Structures are given as structure tokens and as C-alpha cells.
Amino acid sequence: MATDRDIEDLSMLGGYLIFSILHRRPLPKILTLIDAGAPLWYQDDEGTSPLHAAVYVENEELVRVLIERGAIWNAVDNLHNTAADIALSMNNENCYRLIRDAGIRSELLLDLISSRPSLPAAIVLRADDDTATGSTEVFLSSKLHYTQDEHGQEICLLREGDKEVGVMMGWERDISEYCALKLLCADHPRLNDGLKILNVGFGLGIIDSFFQELPTPPALHVIIEAHPDVQEHMRSQGWYSKPNVRILEGKWQDYVDSLALLGVGGFDVIYTDTFSEEYDELHQFFKSLPDLVDGSGSRFSFFNGLGATNVLFYDVYTNISEMHLNDLGLDVTWTQLRVAPKATEDRWGGSLQYFSLPFYQLPVGKMRLA
Ligand SMILES: C[S@@+](CC[C@H](N)C(=O)[O-])C[C@H]1O[C@@H](n2cnc3c(N)ncnc32)[C@H](O)[C@@H]1O
Numbered sequence: 001m002a003t004d005r006d007i008e009d010l011s012m013l014g015g016y017l018i019f020s021i022l023h024r025r026p027l028p029k030i031l032t033l034i035d036a037g038a039p040l041w042y043q044d045d046e047g048t049s050p051l052h053a054a055v056y057v058e059n060e061e062l063v064r065v066l067i068e069r070g071a072i073w074n075a076v077d078n079l080h081n082t083a084a085d086i087a088l089s090m091n092n093e094n095c096y097r098l099i100r101d102a103g104i105r106s107e108l109l110l111d112l113i114s115s116r117p118s119l120p121a122a123i124v125l126r127a128d129d130d131t132a133t134g135s136t137e138v139f140l141s142s143k144l145h146y147t148q149d150e151h152g153q154e155i156c157l158l159r160e161g162d163k164e165v166g167v168m169m170g171w172e173r174d175i176s177e178y179c180a181l182k183l184l185c186a187d188h189p190r191l192n193d194g195l196k197i198l199n200v201g202f203g204l205g206i207i208d209s210f211f212q213e214l215p216t217p218p219a220l221h222v223i224i225e226a227h228p229d230v231q232e233h234m235r236s237q238g239w240y241s242k243p244n245v246r247i248l249e250g251k252w253q254d255y256v257d258s259l260a261l262l263g264v265g266g267f268d269v270i271y272t273d274t275f276s277e278e279y280d281e282l283h284q285f286f287k288s289l290p291d292l293v294d295g296s297g298s299r300f301s302f303f304n305g306l307g308a309t310n311v312l313f314y315d316v317y318t319n320i321s322e323m324h325l326n327d328l329g330l331d332v333t334w335t336q337l338r339v340a341p342k343a344t345e346d347r348w349g350g351s352l353q354y355f356s357l358p359f360y361q362l363p364v365g366k367m368r369l370a
Pocket residue numbers: 136167168176200201202203204205206207208224225226227230250251252253273274275276277
């Protein structure tokens with residue numbers, strides 16, 4: 001067990017490493033310090049890590065070496081900036097890419113490890129989150145309420161402690177409209193026959209309403225919704241009696257391998273936007289796509305909101321999801337939409353801000369021709 005003295009020594013070495021990097025000491029000297037045990041995970045009083053320091057002095061070679069030696073790609077300083085954020089602010093694309101790619105590798109590795117039940121759980125460095133925003137079970141037993149934002153748009157909120165968290169907010173309407181009407185359906189080869197559509201997560205029913213407004217209404221419109229309060233809302237809005245709409249109550253995990261879904265044949269369009277699920281779950285959903293689609297021509301999209309409070313994290317998830325979809329036989333195109341609020345707009349109304357980037361990367365995956 002480390003003694004106070006050990007920790008003092010490590011802190012001193014870590015501090016000296018950061019000092020040496022910021023003072024542009026030659027690489028062999030820096031390497032000697034690392035070999036002597038100077039910790040790459042050390043962060044000084046301002047939260048600066050050796051990786052942040054290497055970016056500050058724009059030493060691309062050192063950034064590469066630190067990453068190879070195990071520097072932490074996603075450590076944030078006291079202002080919540082990762083080393084990659086610093087690189088972006090300095091317009092240093094090479095340093096940014098080195099760190100972003102380290103993030104992608106590390107997340108892919110974690111994903112691989114967590115998919116191998118034979119490996120000890122302790123290896124998986126994911127914290128358990130037992131709040132309603134991090135655990136589906138807690139979310140599903142939490143009370144939701146539907147209300148209106150300052151523009152009179154319907155929103156769905158969840159109370160968590162003394163905070164309000166938006167489950168679905170009105171600002172996503174434009175994204176949903178563009179995604180559903182323009183990218184997923186407008187030029188779909190089977191549009192005039194009536195599409196077979198699967199949507200996971202009803203929320204406010206924004207995207208489902210756009211699907212219902214197609215010039216030829218869907219031949220089949222399946223909605224999987226897990227939360228009882230949302231199901232109640234859907235009932236009060238008449239969704240259970242709409243023609244060709246089939247509502248599956250429960251989690252998508254309960255249905256992906258079931259006859260209720262696989263028995264209706266392949267879908268032309270699939271969309272998913274859930275809540276309180278991490279990338280692991282989204283990846284699991286991706287894996288079920290080949291069984292759910294109607295072969296080539298089918299289209300898939302998802303609400304791309306993971307990591308959306310930080311450019312680096314958003315970039316990492318966007319890249320990983322593209323790689324995983326490619327592996328499953330889908331080609332992905334990305335449409336960048338500007339989503340920054342107007343200066344006078346209060347988009348969140350005091351609720352927790354879960355998307356703070358000015359751009360949204362909208363994915364559309366198309367099954368590759370066999
Ligand atoms: C962000 S909202 C979806 C908003 C929707 N796209 C719209 O246009 O209004 C997320 C929805 O997914 C539901 N949900 C969360 N986890 C789920 C799961 N595992 N299976 C099915 N639905 C889930 C939530 O209850 C919520 O209604």
C-alpha cells in the first residue's frame with residue numbers, strides 16, 4: 001500500500017515532469033523522468049496533466065510518446081478542458097487527432113473487454129451509475145411529466161434530486177424532421193408502397209408524427225416504448241388506435257430477438273433514440289440491425305447525442321459508431337446540422353443541458369448491397 005511519503009514523491013515527480021515539458025526540456029530528458037516513475041496520470045493544482053502540457057508547447061512528437069506510454073486521453077483540467085480541447089483552441093489539428101485517435105482505440109478496447117464475459121469485471125473501467133439518467137431500471141421507475149417550454153412546445157421532464165432533466169426537448173424537432181422526412185424517407189425506393197418503419201423510444205412522438213405525415217402513410221409503424229408514463233401519454237393521444245401503428249410495451253432488449261418483431265418481416269426504416277443508455281447498449285442495438293432490416297435499401301439512424309457536451313468525446317463516439325456500423329454492413333453518411341441556440345433562446349429552461357455543441361452530426365446508415 002502506498003504511504004504518504006510515496007504519494008509525495010510521485011506528486012513531486014509528476015509536477016517536475018509537467019514543469020519540464022512546459023519548459024521545453026529535450027525529449028531524452030523527459031523520457032528519463034518517465035522511466036524513473038514520473039506518473040503520466042498526475043495533474044497539478046490547475047488540473048494540467050503531462051498531456052495537456054505537451055499540447056500547450058505544441059510538441060506533437062511528445063504527445064505521441066505520452067500516448068504510447070499510457071497518458072490519459074480524456075483527463076480534464078479544472079476548466080473542464082481535455083488536452084484535445086486545448087489543441088483545438090490552438091488550431092493544432094495534428095495534436096487533436098493524435099488524442100482523438102487514442103480515445104477511439106481506448107473505447108474500442110473497453111468495448112471489446114466488456115463484451116467478453118470471461119474477463120474479470122474489474123478490468124472494465126466503467127463506473128456504475130444508479131441514477132435515473134444512468135440506469136434504465138431507475139429511469140423506468142421514475143415519474144415523468146409532460147409540460148411546455150417557453151415557446152409553448154411540449155417537453156418531457158424527469159425530476160432527479162433537485163434537478164430537472166429533459167427526457168425529450170422541443171429543440172430536437174428540426175433534427176427529427178430533417179432526419180425522418182428528408183434523409184430516411186424522401187427518396188426511399190419503397191416510399192410509395194408505404195414503408196415498414198420501426199422506432200425505438202416514443203418520448204414526445206416527434207419523429208413518429210413525422211413518419212405518420214409521409215405522403216404515403218407507413219404500411220406498418222412499430223414503436224417500442226418502455227416507460228409506463230410515456231405509454232399512458234401515447235394512449236391519451238390516440239396512438240394505440242392509429243391505423244397500422246403497433247405499440248410494443250417494454251424495452252427494445254425484450255423484443256429484438258422476439259417473434260413480435262422478427263415475425264413482421266424486414267423494416268425499410270429504423271430509428272432509435274432511448275434514454276439513460278450508454279454506448280454499449282447502442283452498440284448492442286446496432287448488432288441486431290442485420291436481422292431487422294429488409295436487406296439492401298433499408299435505412300437506419302439514431303439520435304447521436306453521446307458525449308455531446310465536449311467536442312472530443314462527441315468526435316470519439318461518432319467515429320466509433322461509424323466503425324461499428326461499417327462492420328455490420330452499413331455505409332454511414334453524416335450530415336452536419338447547426339443547432340446552436342439563438343442568443344435570446346432559453347432552450348433548457350433550468351433543466352440539465354445534455355447537448356451543448358453548436359453542431360449535430362446526423363448519421364444515416366444504409367445497408368450495403370449484398
Ligand atoms: C429521448 S426520448 C425519444 C424521443 C423521440 N425520438 C421523439 O421524437 O420524441 C427517449 C424515449 O425512449 C424511451 N426508452 C428508454 N429506454 C428504452 C428502452 N430500453 N427501450 C425502449 N424505450 C426506451 C423513454 O421512455 C423515452 O420515451
